[in-house]
Amino acid sequence: MIGKGSSLVLSAVVSVALVGASGCDSGGTTTDSGGSARTVIQNTGSDTMVNLAQSWAEEYREVKPDVSIEVSGGGSGVGIRDLMTGIVDIANASRTLKPDEEAQAKRKTGKDPIEFTVAYDGIGIYVHKDNPLEEITLAQLAEIYRENGSITKWSQLGADADSFCSGDDIVVFSRQSNSGTYVYFREAVLGKGDFRLGTKDLHGSKDVVDAVAHTPCGIGYSGMGYKTDEVKFLKVSTGEGQPSILPTTENVLSKKYPIARPLYMYTLGEPTGAAKEYIDWVFSEAGQKVVVEEGYVPIPSKSS
16 A cells, blocks of 8 residues: 655655666765765656756755756656666656556565655646637536547637637647646546547647647646746636636645646655655755745645
């Protein structure tokens, strides 16, 4: 069973990966060209989290110059796969582990995956900045994205396509199936139904937002931290007559925004040593300040 890690009190064992060039010693210690020893922690997974994870790594380097956090994306599925095979120390994920992934990790490594909720994220519904539409219901969103969905034209949503794009057809951007955001959107919006054929499936969170920015007829979903001036959020309501809500920190924390989820780090077994210290720091005031700076939603403090 997946353990729920404490934000500040962690115990037991995680291996720090052996990486890098020649000069690797046991225990994840490498020797750089200047002869200084440093510890390397491998951290892969969610593309939603990759900007946040990189910022954490850069900030932590200032705190612990002898510790290097090696960050890469690839999607939640990639990070979880790498964790299950024991080749990384920490997996970033924008979804929870599936029961078969949990069992596979235990079978292959003899350790239970431990889950840490490190931040929250609202899934923004992005359209081009010139699109006059301001809000959408979950039902309408489902009809745009679901298999055999009934909404394929902007005019069906009351938007005059002639005012902002070259045609009335909605260009639908999605994520690839190894993405935790894809999995969450499918569960939260489509009720685990299938996506429609013909969606333009992109690899990364930033890719979706960039595509919408360059496609006036487009719509896409991605983490709220990837917002730029070239796109805008649609307000989302749970149904006709219900309030339409923007993805903001306040609305995610209050659970008013209906498409929001936790973001996770996973380890194999309770971490100790350098990995424990790093995860402790992520939950610290300094670590959660980075969450805010990157446009994500921090873990509420115990006093709030």
